[in-house]
Amino acid sequence: MPAVDVAGEFETIERLLRPLAHPDYARKLADDVAVLPSRPGFDLVLTKDAIVEGVHFLPDDPLDTVAQKLMRTNLSDLAAKGAEAFGYLLACQWSERCGWPEREAFAAGLAVDQKAFGVRLLGGDTAVTPGPASFSATLLGWVPKGGAPARSGARPGDAVYVTGTIGDGWLGLQAAQGRLSLDPERVAALAEHYRRPVPRLEFGQAVRGLVGAMMDVSDGLVADACHIARASGVGLELDLEVTPLSAAAHAWFDNRIDAEAAMEKLVTGGDDYELLLTASEREEAALRREADRLRLRLTRIGRVVSGAGVEARYLGKSLRIDHGGWTHGG
Secondary structure, rough: OOOOOOOHHHHHHHHHHHEEEOOOHHHOOOOOOHHHHOOOOOOEEEEEEEEOOOOOOOOOOOOHHHHHHHHHHHHHHHHHHHOOOEEEEEEEEEOOOHHHHHHHHHHHHHHHHHHHOOOOEEEEEEOOOOOEEEEEEEEEEEHHHHHOOEEOOOOOEEEEEEEEOOHHHHHHHHHOOOOOOOHHHHHHHHHHHHHHOOHHHHHHHHHOOOOOOEEEEEOOOOHHHHHHHHHHHOOEEEEEEOOOHHHHHHHHHHHOOOOHHHHHHHOOOOOOEEEEEEEOHHHHHHHHHHHHHHHHHHHEEEEEEEOOEEEEEEEEEEEEEOOOOOOOOO
């Protein structure tokens, strides 16, 4: 027997989602489709991610932050293709805890990010479930024709770079679960990163013509480096001692007895949503100019070599990391 939507599907659409709809192409959410015009000279880039309660967000996470995590993890995929975000399709499977106030919070979180990132809702679906809540979004963006970097563009001799800091996603989950013994301000900053990561859209657009390969760090730095190595048919060597850490991550790391084990946690934990990229050494100055312009940290963490797989070194010692990062079941 299907679950009953006590808040009302049509009321949810009418009062909460229709105000988010694109004014020109979403047909006021009154149709089963959105209709988009073509954009000469551009490719349409699409990505889709889903998040599930108890897997990708905590059961007591506020739903405005859940909505923003959904939006931002998808936007991070567009950032890795150097794309300009345009709009999105949304699917909501509301659980029993998702009454009207929770749905209002979810829509409010979307509204904040729509304004921040310049996207509008194009359509989707809502339903209720007796199980955990889950949400998915399909993000659409534009990139100049043929200009989207792939994972397969790394070449021997390229340098490997990463934006921002690594490890805050994994530490943020520990913070949100009350498992970290750090200053309250640092715990709050890490939890905020876990719940509301920052997609690097501007940087991705700025450097798409300079990079060989580019992807976002969602599964973990080592795992995502493996994805690039496999797709490009090359090897990557990473120098983990230069892994960029936030002040909060440094505070946690400096209190660990086993530095190698602690670093392994940070580079395999995932949920960082930074950009991992390879580029010819002659492009380094241009990459750093763009990073400086955007006040974004950019760290050279390794090199591309002939061969296969990833060799992760810490203080000159090769580490055996059997579990490179987050893997999805099913």
